[in-house]
Amino acid sequence: MTDTESEPAQPPAVALTGITKRFPGVVANSDVHLTVRAGEVHALCGENGAGKSTLMKILYGMQAPDEGTIEVGGEPVRFRSPAEAIKAGIGMVHQHFMLADNLTVLENVVLGAEGLHGIGRRAKARIRELAGATGLDVDPDTLVERLGVADRQRVEILKVLYRGARIVILDEPTAVLVPQEVDELFETLRSMRADGYTFLFISHKLDEVRTIADTVTVIRRGTTVGTVDPRTVSSRQLAEMMVGSELPSPEHRHTPIGDDEVLRVEGLTLRTQDDRTLLDSLDLVIRSGEVLGIAGVEGNGQTELVETIMGMRRAAEGRVLLAGKDLTKAGTLARREAGIGYIPEDRTRHGLLLTQPLWANRILGHQTRRPTARGAMLDIAGARRDTERIVEEFDVRTPGIEVAAASLSGGNQQKLVVGRELSGDPVLLIASHPTRGVDVGAQAAIWDQIRSARARGLAVLLVSADLDELIGLSDSILVMLRGRFVADADPTTVTPEDLGSAMTGAGSDRVDHIEEGETR
């Protein structure tokens, strides 16, 4: 059907040659070469921070390269803005959706491209036509706020197609999807590929890359290390190209669980101001030395659960007990003082004071406790000493403790946060996505730290979107859907696919479904 094969001399859809981009102090891309054939799904793989996003921003006209050339369809181009990239037929779907919730699908798609087909019937017809041709089926008149994550992604893709893109950059499109949705997305991509669309697929999930990509280019430390055919290499080989060393894997190591009940949550219920239920009468118990994993598609109440246990949100009903002590009415500080450590899901928003030096970040959350404080006064010397200890013990790569937190890499920032939260002998650690956005080395180090703390009797509530991580670290797993625990699973037997099914509410043999009213 496609005429791509009948014209082998067709120039590549995109060719990047010798791209170099320097930021102050950092070479984000150096001498990158990337050739994308028309009508293929080309995966770009690399660790977080390897330079994938910068490269795509350059291709999409958001940043200008310091050196190198870009060719689209054989023509050299120089984009000064995304608008110019779109004009050349390149569209980008960002990892974080850029949709206005209170507008309809139609309005979101048309927003900013009103000149193409107007905003009325013609626009709607065009969207229907595109949706029909590509299988990106969404009702143009639905409000975006009613849509699930997968549908929103479809809208994002429709948006770029509507603007005439034939080459679509997908930035980690599967990060927000459950396995079944990933399969659907891949189906769509395959059929669109058959229609002649070209995809640049950014990911670090190697299995997915191997499933969908025709060609894989691996990028490491800002430069391309090779382009391979995914059918001829294994995931492990790919991973080693990415990391440049042997790959750590999260494997389950069992340690005995104590008898002491550390955290007990009873009937925890949280509502929004307009009385929507976010958490619906949740019960859970964590014992010392136990890791309880919470699985779930993002947005099903995990964040709210964590923040309610931390006292950052006020529960409407229910109790939170730590080692038998009722903390339901306590503030965040009192809960921390009672022995809860908290690794927030977004370290830059909730975990760190980015412009402050590392030692000041050590104080945050510990401003009432030794060794960082004495009464109402701070103990700055104590804070510095203890920061040195964390840097040492947790292998935080930094020239010193006076540098601003912002100047560390994501993984080292996270190691600092983990080190801080494990300081002061906590009895409970709440870890939200503890290895999100960190490199493989830091990931392994953080896993090790959590494991060894557990071995010392720490209770851990682990929320993660990385199902391998959940299965690898947890002693038991609860699946959360729409503010309720809908299933529990044994990590020694469950597979990511089983969990994925349970997360969407579908059934599976290897998870136990929790009936309404049942207490676990």
Add this chain to the structure above:
Amino acid sequence: MTAKLRSTLLAPTLAIAFSALLCALALLASGANPADALGVMIGHVGKGQVAVDIVNSTAIYMLAALAAAIGFQMNLLNIGIEGQYRIGALVAAIVGSALVLPPVLHWLVILVVASLAGALWALLPAILKVTRGVHEVLSTIMMNAIAFGLAAYLIRRDMFGILVGNNVSTEPIPDSGRVPGIDLGDRGTVFGLVFLAVVVAAVYGIVMKRTRFGFELKASGESPTAAAAGGVNAKKMVVVSLLVSGAVAGLVGMPEILGRDHAYTLNFAAGYGFAGIGIALLGRNHPVGIAFGSLLWAFLEKSKVALDNVGVPREIATIMQGSIVLSVVVAYEIVKRMDLAAEQRRVGRALGTAKPAEQVGGDGK
């Protein structure tokens, strides 16, 4: 450390140089000689009581700027200093004139009353902010308007005012409530409460640097979300910082009232609150920076009379005040980015790799 000092001084130096250049151009355009004007401004300091006036004004500006800085630390814009110090001064003058107490106690009572009145005037915006989410800029501006109205009402002759010629004043504060100054003869009298400003600045510096409260304030300012996760009660911090800011603002009028005027009159100077906001920006919320900023501001303010005296448009000093604040804000931002980039470079070099966090500078603002 020297590098840090250099970058701290770089921004204000650049800003002052830039605004001086701007003013020089404005002067040239208006047909005056910038060098002569500068000579007059500097020569003026040595004349009469000007040097002492500058010191006295510096203290007043410091108090106002410290009040602003307390709010700035957690990104609260207390525009209401203007009204808070007016109310503080008026209430303190009324109470002070009605009391008979031993000298030192009398001053202290007046100072406490001024602080309380200032804090009270900041209370409503604080409550509105934490309960209804009303932005403090709006509410404090409105409180300024109310303060002016209330002051005008309280000083009526049927309230607490007495007529002095064509002026209206509160009853004079008795001798026991007057704070003696340092009499330098022909050079004038340094207000005794200049030392109050120094003490407030020192306390502020220590609190910000060494105490839990200061840390929580700064943390809330830098990232409210991170502060909340770290156990800082945002609402409490809003209320406390606005009240403390108002309390310090309440003291702004005290050096003049207890040191010279001994009463609140219609001539009570306005505008210190707004100047304080500019100076806090200029001094980067740092007590030493604020002290120097206040000195510079006072110098420019006093030079207006001298410029007028030699026929140079004295608006040039106002232009300079404004352009310094503007260029300081810009310069700090530039220097901050340069510093961060330099630090990332340094970290990258030290570690032999070059990987930044993907969200440098983050949001949180």
Add this chain to the structure above:
Amino acid sequence: MRFKRGVAVTAIALTSVLSVVGCAKDSASSNNSSGGQNGAAGCQTVDKPPAASGQASTSEVATDVDASSLKVGLAFDIGGRGDASFNDSAAAGLDEAIAQLGVKKENTKELTATDQESEDSKQTRLRQLAREGHNPVISVGFAYSEATKVIAGEFPNTQFAVVDGFVEGAPENVTFLGFAEHEGSFLVGVIAALESESCTIGFVGGVNVPLIQKFQAGFEQGVKAVAPDATVNSRYITEAGDLTGFTDAPKGQVTAKGLIDQGADVVYHAAGASGKGVFAAAHEAGIKAIGVDSDQYNQPTVAEYKDVIISSMLKRVDVAVFDYIAAVAAGDLANLPQVFDLKVNGIGYSTSGDMLSDETVDWVEAYKQQIINGEITVSDTPTTS
């Protein structure tokens, strides 16, 4: 284009005003500048007082002195020369002294206060003038009272004067030049009562301070003396402490507009440079206005609105400044009037533009004489407020 539209708007406004008036009083002539029975057109008036008798004395100060050796320093209040108000009036007094008394222009210096300045700036200003050998040093505005008292102590051989000023315990080398503004305001109140059609009259004060309350007080008494049933609505642009009320013409316009909307058809202002806005509002609404301090009909800064300025209350700061300089030159300060009032022509009213009928002038002159004779005592504090 804009100008034309403005004219059109004004014309419409005028027509509507006229038609309203016409409806209300279909038999009466709505034009009262032609003279005749204008007193009966608007308010119910009291009986006309007896014609003026007796004479106003003038200031005793000699004008043939030689002041060529004097160095005169003038410290203005906010606004300075060109404020179309009392600073300008003081400047006129100095100009008069230059012209008539031989004061050399190069021997004079004028400095101006800034908005929101502190007390020490006023002191520094006066000290500068005194140190440079200016004698006398004249400051304009009561805000200088305290500073003058301090600086006069430092320079006992220099003469100081403060227009509008007064403070207890000032040294002997300080002269306070005070005015009986309430007396002059009484007279223009009489004019307003006679000229009003709607019998609703407005007063716009710049800032609500005792000095301006004197204007309000006199004005209200003047209106009530003629027409006890008349309504006088008094408004201030700003409250005490906010001096912008004297310098903010747009606010003056809004304030006057408010009074006009309440029915005022004669508006008197004591609002310094804000008065320009008052005139603009009067002009737009096609009503009458009364100026203040100097003869505003002839004032260039408000010339575009001169057709609405039927009179001005004259506060002869120029006379006071001139007399004071002459008295200093003659070494004879004792003969200066204690208060510049109607009797010494320190206060008066203007008839420039000939918009007052002879009848009105007769009324005013009669009241003026009664005040000079002491038959009427004008209070300087408003009864309402």
